[in-house]
Amino acid sequence: MRYIRPLSIEDAVGLLAGSAGTAAILAGGSDLLVRMKGGFVEPDLIVDIKAIEGLSEIRETADGFSIGAAVPCAVLGESAALKKAWPGVVEAAKLIGSKQVQGRCTIVGNLCNASPAADSVPALVAAGAKALVAGPAGKRTIPVETVPTGPGKTSLAKGEIIEAILLDKRPPRSGDAYLRFIPRTEMDIAVVSAGVNLTLDEQGVVRVARVAVGAAAPTVLLVEEAAEALIGRTLDEATLERLAKVCSGACRPIDDKRGTIEFRRKVAGVLAKRATTTAYARAGGK
Amino acid sequence: MAGVAVSTTINGDSVEYLCQPDETLLDVLRDRLGLTGAKEGCGTGDCGACSIILDDRLVCSCLVLGAEAEGRRVETVEGMAHGDRLHPLQQKFLEHAALQCGICTPGFLIAAKDLLAKNPDPTEEEIRFGLAGNLCRCTGYDKIVRAVQDAANVMKGA
Numbered sequence: 001m002r003y004i005r006p007l008s009i010e011d012a013v014g015l016l017a018g019s020a021g022t023a024a025i026l027a028g029g030s031d032l033l034v035r036m037k038g039g040f041v042e043p044d045l046i047v048d049i050k051a052i053e054g055l056s057e058i059r060e061t062a063d064g065f066s067i068g069a070a071v072p073c074a075v076l077g078e079s080a081a082l083k084k085a086w087p088g089v090v091e092a093a094k095l096i097g098s099k100q101v102q103g104r105c106t107i108v109g110n111l112c113n114a115s116p117a118a119d120s121v122p123a124l125v126a127a128g129a130k131a132l133v134a135g136p137a138g139k140r141t142i143p144v145e146t147v148p149t150g151p152g153k154t155s156l157a158k159g160e161i162i163e164a165i166l167l168d169k170r171p172p173r174s175g176d177a178y179l180r181f182i183p184r185t186e187m188d189i190a191v192v193s194a195g196v197n198l199t200l201d202e203q204g205v206v207r208v209a210r211v212a213v214g215a216a217a218p219t220v221l222l223v224e225e226a227a228e229a230l231i232g233r234t235l236d237e238a239t240l241e242r243l244a245k246v247c248s249g250a251c252r253p254i255d256d257k258r259g260t261i262e263f264r265r266k267v268a269g270v271l272a273k274r275a276t277t278t279a280y281a282r283a284g285g286k
Numbered sequence: 287m288a289g290v291a292v293s294t295t296i297n298g299d300s301v302e303y304l305c306q307p308d309e310t311l312l313d314v315l316r317d318r319l320g321l322t323g324a325k326e327g328c329g330t331g332d333c334g335a336c337s338i339i340l341d342d343r344l345v346c347s348c349l350v351l352g353a354e355a356e357g358r359r360v361e362t363v364e365g366m367a368h369g370d371r372l373h374p375l376q377q378k379f380l381e382h383a384a385l386q387c388g389i390c391t392p393g394f395l396i397a398a399k400d401l402l403a404k405n406p407d408p409t410e411e412e413i414r415f416g417l418a419g420n421l422c423r424c425t426g427y428d429k430i431v432r433a434v435q436d437a438a439n440v441m442k443g444a
Contacts, residue, residue, distance in 0.1 A: 003290055003307035003353045026351070033349045034330045036308060046307060048354060074343065098419025099397070100334055103343035104350070186418055 005048040009055075009134045009163055012047050017136045017159030019045045025161060026050075027070045028104035030097065031113045055163065058082060064169040066132070069108040069162055073120075074099075076107070086167055087282060088176030088195060088275075092123035095180065098187055108162045114148035115189075117215035121148070122195035123178040125212035125222050129167050135160035150218045171208075173200040175282025177275040180214070181267050183258075190215045191259040194247065194271035196279040198230070204285040206230045211243070211276070213268050216251035223250045226272060235280050243276060244269030294355040296321070297365030305352035312336045314352035315362060323363035323392040327421070334420035337393040338362050344400040346419075363392035366399065374437045374444070375399060384433035386424035394420050398434045406442055410435065 006012045016023050021044030024032055035041045049055055055068040058079050065082055073093040076082060083090045089107075096105050096119050107120045111131070125145045133140050136159045144165065147154050156162070180193035193214035201207050211226035226246045233239045253264035289304035296319070305314050312329075315321040315338075327333035329348045336347040339361035366373040375398050378384070385391045394417060401408060401416040408416060413434050414427070422430060 001307045003351065005353075005356070026354075029349050029351065029354075030331055033310065033351070037329055037348075046351075048351075050354070072343065097331070098334065099400075099416060100337055100344050100346045100419040101331055101349075103340070103345045186415070 001042075001044060001046065003046045003048065005051045007051055007053070009049075009052055009161065012049055012052060012161055013134055013136060013159050015045065015047050016161065021045065023047060025112075027106045027109050028072060030101050030105040031109060049161065062169075063166070065167040067107060067165045067167070069106060069164060071106060072103055073105050073107065074102040077102075082167075085170045086127060086176060088178045088197065088279065089120065089123045089127050089129070089167065092178035092195065093120045095119045095178075107165055111144060111147050111165075112154055112156070112162060114150070114152050114154050114219075116148075116151055116218055116220065117190045117193070118148075118220070119178070119180060119190055119193065119214070121220045122193050122212040122214035123176065124165065124195075125220050126178075126195035126197040126210045127167055127176055128197065128210055129165050131162045132164045132166055133160050134163045139163075141166065145212075145220065145222050148219045171199050173202070173283050173285075174198065174208075175279040175284070177278035177282065179271045179275045179278070181259075181271060189258070192216050192251075192253065192264045192267045192271065194268060194275045196272065196275040198276070198279045198283050198285075200280070200283045200285050204234050206233055206235075206280075211247065211272055213247055213250060213272065216253045216264055216268050218252075221250055223247055223272075225250065230276065235277060235285065240273045240276065244273045247272040290353040292353060292356045294358055294360060296360045297362060303352070307351070307353055309352045310348050311338070311340075311350040311352045311355055311360070312347035314355075315347060315360075318352075321362055321364050324396075325389050325392060327389065327393075332421070333390070333393075334397060335390050335393040337396045337420065339396060339400055342403075344397055344419075361396070361399075363395050366395060373399070374440045375402070375434065378433040378437040378440070379430070382429045382433035382436065384425060384429040385422075390420060390422045390424075394422065394430055398430075398437070401434070402438055402441060407438060408434075 024043035055070040176197040180190035182188035199208035209227040209230040248269035325335040327335035
């Protein structure tokens with residue numbers, strides 16, 4: 001096994017693209033090292049991306065925010081500007097693991113680990129976040145929901161690295177929220193979850209909506225019908241009921257010891273309603 | 287396997303070591319440097335017994351590679367006392383009997399040190415949240431929380 005800490009994204013891409021055996025990208029390591037310890041992966045090459053310039057920064061740009069692939073989730077919680085613009089994304093990222101894990105884990109890692117129950121992913125999908133991908137053929141920007149293709153699998157090709165997550169600048173009267181169900185109070189894996197992102201008009205009518213449900217299918221679901229249920233409406237009881245019904249209906253969950261299919265379906269609807277109510281209030285809706 | 291040469295700072299001292307690329311910082315501390323304060327409980331980042339502070343961030347040293355410590359600052363429980371003079375947290379853990387078997391204690395001390403550095407006057411709830419990444423199977427946590435509260439009071443007065 002080799003451990004290499006390249007200083008540029010081009011070098012990192014070159015190392016990954018040119019590796020003959022298994023190569024792994026190391027950012028926070030909170031998934032990779034556990035998998036190595038358990039014998040599930042034995043990389044021939046580890047590429048530590050933390051020394052690459054800019055990857056450990058959150059940058060506020062003219063278009064919004066660029067969150068580097070090596071930024072630990074704890075740092076997201078310390079960025080007042082990011083918290084103000086995207087409170088739902090930050091609260092989702094802050095739910096991952098303990099304080100010790102927060103000091104290491106990253107949202108790009110959470111995305112690329114491709115767990116259907118990843119906490120930050122429904123919030124990022126709802127936020128319309130993009131992944132900036134660097135690869136042998138150059139750079140491309142893709143919606144985050146196209147990254148995971150199934151449990152543990154991503155659409156990234158050999159040699160590709162997600163360099164940063166991009167979040168748009170917020171229009172006025174916008175808000176987002178993320179909620180998950182776990183059987184204890186903290187530090188657990190989502191049984192089911194929901195992320196919601198809204199923009200309202202001056203009358204409090206929903207103009208833009210994105211709703212995502214987590215841990216309810218092999219990948220996080222962007223529920224377009226749920227967004228349609230909200231757009232053009234204020235949050236009356238009938239709208240929220242319709243939203244819950246659509247979200248429950250979109251679920252294709254597994255049945256396991258952590259939750260039955262029936263339970264996950266029902267709770268997906270409940271969480272979508274509650275997250276919508278919070279996002280609405282954050283957007284200034286009454 | 288070729289070794290990785292690492293220069294780092296541990297508890298204020300410059301340290302150099304050679305380690306294997308897949309060796310965790312926890313194994314380096316314990317097996318190569320003789321710093322056995324950090325303990326391996328689970329080895330998967332769940333129990334916090336191996337907690338250390340890496341560049342002012344509380345982390346599990348079992349989830350850090352030894353090679354990653356290059357050029358960084360590591361703080362372990364061994365750096366808390368000054369000679370015979372215990373850190374207020376260590377003193378209060380003794381006074382409140384906040385330990386029984388002691389395996390989790392170095393991790394709790396380091397996590398509590400990090401907590402009080404960032405929040406010198408935490409509420410009980412903040413202490414419980416702040417230490418939620420550290421598991422103790424003996425004390426039931428209550429005595430640990432009291433010890434941290436008491437230490438916070440002493441440190442504020444200092």
